[in-house]
Amino acid sequence: MVDEGRVVLKVQNLKKYYPITAGLLRRVVGHVKAVDDVTFSIPERTTLGLVGESGCGKTTAAHTIMRGLEPTGGKVVFHDRQLGAVDLATADKDTLYQVRRNMQMVFQDPNSSLNPRMTLLDLIGEPLLVYKQAKGQELVDRVAELLKHVGLRPEYMRRFPHAFSGGQRQRIGIARALALNPQFIVADEPTSALDVSIQAQTLNLLQDLQDEFSLSYLFIAHDLSVVEHISDFVAVMYVGKLVEHADTRRLYHNPKHPYTEALLSSIPRPDPTTSKRRVPITGELPDPANPPQGCYFHPRCPYAEALCTHEEPPLQEVEPGHYAACHFADKLSLRGVNDF
Amino acid sequence: MAAKSNILEVSDLKTHFFTEQGVVPAVDGVSFQIKRGGTLGVLGESGCGKSVTGFSILRLVRPPGEIVAGQIRYYGRDTVNGDDLAQIDATSEEMRQMRGSEIAMVFQEPMTSLDPLFTVGNQIMEAILYHQDVSKAEARKIAIEMLDKVRMPQPREMIKKYPHQLSGGMRQRVMIAMALSCRPKLLIADEPTTALDVTTEAQILELMRELQEELGMAIMFITHDLGVIAEMAEEVAVMYLGKVVEQSDIESLFTDPQHPYTKALMQSIPKVGQKADGRLETIRGMVPSPRNIPTGCPFHPRCASFLQGICDTELPQLKQSKPGHWVSCFLYEDGNAGHSSTPPPAPPQSIGEG
Ligand SMILES: Nc1ncnc2c1ncn2[C@@H]1O[C@H](COP(=O)(O)OP(=O)(O)OP(=O)(O)O)[C@@H](O)[C@H]1O
Ligand SMILES: Nc1ncnc2c1ncn2[C@@H]1O[C@H](COP(=O)(O)OP(=O)(O)O)[C@@H](O)[C@H]1O
Ligand code: SF4
Ligand code: SF4
Ligand SMILES: [Mg+2]
Ligand SMILES: [Mg+2]
Numbered sequence: 219m220v221d222e223g224r225v226v227l228k229v230q231n232l233k234k235y236y237p238i239t240a241g242l243l244r245r246v247v248g249h250v251k252a253v254d255d256v257t258f259s260i261p262e263r264t265t266l267g268l269v270g271e272s273g274c275g276k277t278t279a280a281h282t283i284m285r286g287l288e289p290t291g292g293k294v295v296f297h298d299r300q301l302g303a304v305d306l307a308t309a310d311k312d313t314l315y316q317v318r319r320n321m322q323m324v325f326q327d328p329n330s331s332l333n334p335r336m337t338l339l340d341l342i343g344e345p346l347l348v349y350k351q352a353k354g355q356e357l358v359d360r361v362a363e364l365l366k367h368v369g370l371r372p373e374y375m376r377r378f379p380h381a382f383s384g385g386q387r388q389r390i391g392i393a394r395a396l397a398l399n400p401q402f403i404v405a406d407e408p409t410s411a412l413d414v415s416i417q418a419q420t421l422n423l424l425q426d427l428q429d430e431f432s433l434s435y436l437f438i439a440h441d442l443s444v445v446e447h448i449s450d451f452v453a454v455m456y457v458g459k460l461v462e463h464a465d466t467r468r469l470y471h472n473p474k475h476p477y478t479e480a481l482l483s484s485i486p487r488p489d490p491t492t493s494k495r496r497v498p499i500t501g502e503l504p505d506p507a508n509p510p511q512g513c514y515f516h517p518r519c520p521y522a523e524a525l526c527t528h529e530e531p532p533l534q535e536v537e538p539g540h541y542a543a544c545h546f547a548d549k550l551s552l553r554g555v556n557d558f
Numbered sequence: 559m560a561a562k563s564n565i566l567e568v569s570d571l572k573t574h575f576f577t578e579q580g581v582v583p584a585v586d587g588v589s590f591q592i593k594r595g596g597t598l599g600v601l602g603e604s605g606c607g608k609s610v611t612g613f614s615i616l617r618l619v620r621p622p623g624e625i626v627a628g629q630i631r632y633y634g635r636d637t638v639n640g641d642d643l644a645q646i647d648a649t650s651e652e653m654r655q656m657r658g659s660e661i662a663m664v665f666q667e668p669m670t671s672l673d674p675l676f677t678v679g680n681q682i683m684e685a686i687l688y689h690q691d692v693s694k695a696e697a698r699k700i701a702i703e704m705l706d707k708v709r710m711p712q713p714r715e716m717i718k719k720y721p722h723q724l725s726g727g728m729r730q731r732v733m734i735a736m737a738l739s740c741r742p743k744l745l746i747a748d749e750p751t752t753a754l755d756v757t758t759e760a761q762i763l764e765l766m767r768e769l770q771e772e773l774g775m776a777i778m779f780i781t782h783d784l785g786v787i788a789e790m791a792e793e794v795a796v797m798y799l800g801k802v803v804e805q806s807d808i809e810s811l812f813t814d815p816q817h818p819y820t821k822a823l824m825q826s827i828p829k830v831g832q833k834a835d836g837r838l839e840t841i842r843g844m845v846p847s848p849r850n851i852p853t854g855c856p857f858h859p860r861c862a863s864f865l866q867g868i869c870d871t872e873l874p875q876l877k878q879s880k881p882g883h884w885v886s887c888f889l890y891e892d893g894n895a896g897h898s899s900t901p902p903p904a905p906p907q908s909i910g911e912g
Contacts, residue, residue, distance in 0.1 A: 271755040272726070383844055413603040414782060415841040418826035422837045440755060443785075447828035447838070466833060484760035485830050486785030490808045499757045502725060555831040 232292035267449030322395035326407035328387035385416030474542035561637035571628035586800035599791025617648035662737035679717025727758035
């Protein structure tokens with residue numbers, strides 16, 4: 219979708235459906251379309267922010283891309299440094315094993331994603347051992363180096379994660395993800411559990427590491443200020459589908475989808491003089507097992523017309539590099555983040 | 559004598575936890591007031607004592623926690639002299655009546671405060687029957703009215719649902735309905751939207767503002783989110799390590815933040831709509847463990863304006879730096895920095911009436 223420079227990841231029509239079963243025979247009576255026909259790509263050394271309400275499918279998309287979950291359909295083309303283009307959705311075990319050196323994940327909850335019985339040396343050294351990159355003294359040296367990179371003292375490497383604060387544990391998770399010098403990192407709400415002051419440190423660290431190691435990120439978060447700050451491009455998800463995708467500036471200042479406008483309008487502003495002016499979006503996220511007909515957003519959309527109730531809008535390129543799934547994307551003039 | 563203009567006056571409150579590993583001074587000399595029908599925002603990072611302050615007011619702190627000093631004067635019942643909640647037996651019938659009918663609380667995670675085995679209707683009715691002399695049928699009617707008030711779709715159907723059948727936003731609406739069902743004069747809202755999506759958060763904040771206007775209650779709004787505080791509060795108290803380090807009206811706090819911690823907090827968040835390429839400002843280090851509070855000004859190891867020989871030895875007190883704006887920092891004491899003879903370390907004094 220974006221043709222600036224080389225692309226590290228290209229996701230095409232990705233689907234992940236969960237069967238809904240009923241009765242004693244566990245007959246399949248329907249599907250939760252957790253990820254439904256999602257298409258985007260991430261240029262090298264850039265960050266794509268993925269936003270949307272809880273349950274819209276962000277984490278499922280991330281795990282399906284990493285092939286932690288089996289995709290129901292679609293392609294995930296990863297441009298591996300060593301192997302070239304690989305479709306992760308169909309790759310065999312051996313290929314996946316090799317590709318996984320170059321793609322890593324950082325999780326929301328640093329407490330539950332680190333094994334409490336492993337020292338930092340074990341935790342951060344594990345990927346190096348598994349991929350036979352280092353052992354013995356060399357392993358210790360590499361871990362020390364990684365700890366320094368994320369701003370932790372190498373002396374701490376024999377300690378266990380519980381001896382560290384939430385922000386420090388997130389750094390441990392980042393060091394572990396960096397161990398194999400990956401090309402691409404998926405960060406799923408990496409700062410949501412952190413305090414404001416620690417969030418700033420972590421965001422700076424992620425940006426510094428991106429510059430230093432030429433990393434690309436898929437950055438999932440619900441905090442729209444954080445996403446704007448860190449992302450070059452942003453994709454908005456609603457009930458399993460992408461509804462808008464553009465570079466950060468255009469998406470925030472000149473949105474083309476009413477749902478994006480609604481999200482931007484909801485952001486609480488740290489400025490007592492401009493707040494209290496917005497119009498909050500009404501209604502609730504639909505049940506993903508039973509989404510509305512037509513445009514999924516129509517029951518909540520202030521611009522909905524008859525067409526929207528029965529015809530589903532496809533994701534279309536409204537302007538070069540700016541995609542939106544709304545029948546009226548090119549007619550509506552929607553408010554940007556500074557217009558509320 | 560006329561009724562007090564404040565509904566609550568907390569002065570020099572100290573709530574400590576006497577754990578096996580030592581004393582945790584979770585709340586250590588906190589003072590603030592809340593005006594009748596007004597909103598006080600309490601802002602701070604996790605662990606600074608916001609929730610313990612809320613629990614102390616409702617006398618819900620359990621051993622090993624204990625209120626060891628201070629007053630919590632509540633002017634809702636006796637509007638002239640007030641009642642000192644710190645002196646009422648926490649397990650008494652009087653305090654139980656106080657909770658719910660005078661002062662109610664809404665928590666961050668509604669799932670933990672709703673009983674999964676009972677329908678939401680049952681739970682709201684129970685709260686009503688406990689505090690009001692009404693029949694079951696009337697309680698049911700009030701419950702439906704309250705659910706309608708919090709904009710629950712189809713309240714008659716909703717009262718039959720169990721908590722797990724509702725979304726996070728719906729559950730938070732139920733909690734608010736329950737808290738408001740007995741028309742409290744003060745609502746303590748402890749991070750009521752932190753677990754919610756921005757869209758749902760916006761709805762709940764809007765709802766709380768409307769209900770406050772309609773019911774005239776005061777709100778103590780606890781949050782770590784500067785955006786939420788800007789939207790909800792009229793007055794703000796900024797907490798750090800169990801103490802209020804700055805208090806003022808919301809405009810003054812945002813246009814002229816004074817405490818180095820408040821300033822640093824404001825600079826460390828990305829400002830939406832103003833994307834810049836650079837790095838974010840950070841506060842060095844992290845919040846120290848409350849078992850191991852630094853000497854002098856508790857913020858001094860992280861403070862960019864730290865004055866050697868003063869900040870690390872003496873405790874600054876909350877003082878008025880300009881009308882209506884209070885700050886506890888040596889940079890704002892008379893004659894400013896440079897002197898070290900005064901003031902002697904003393905417990906923070908209570909704030910005069912504002
Ligand atoms: N194993 C599963 N079986 C059935 N449905 C599932 C399963 N895992 C997730 N889902 C459903 O898929 C949808 C997407 O869930 P997902 O966890 O990806 O959301 P999310 O966008 O990451 O939300 P959050 O912001 O809360 O993390 C939800 O409706 C969820 O209930
Ligand atoms: N039951 C308890 N036992 C010991 N320490 C406690 C207990 N409850 C709270 N604390 C401590 O009191 C301090 C303040 O906690 P809290 O008020 O919950 O913070 P906040 O709400 O600001 O995040 C923290 O350091 C916390 O660890
Ligand atoms: S297609 Fe219709 S309902 Fe959907 S976002 Fe556009 S205007 Fe709204
Ligand atoms: S008293 Fe000193 S250390 Fe504390 S906030 Fe003020 S300048 Fe910083
Ligand atoms: Mg998720
Ligand atoms: Mg709390």
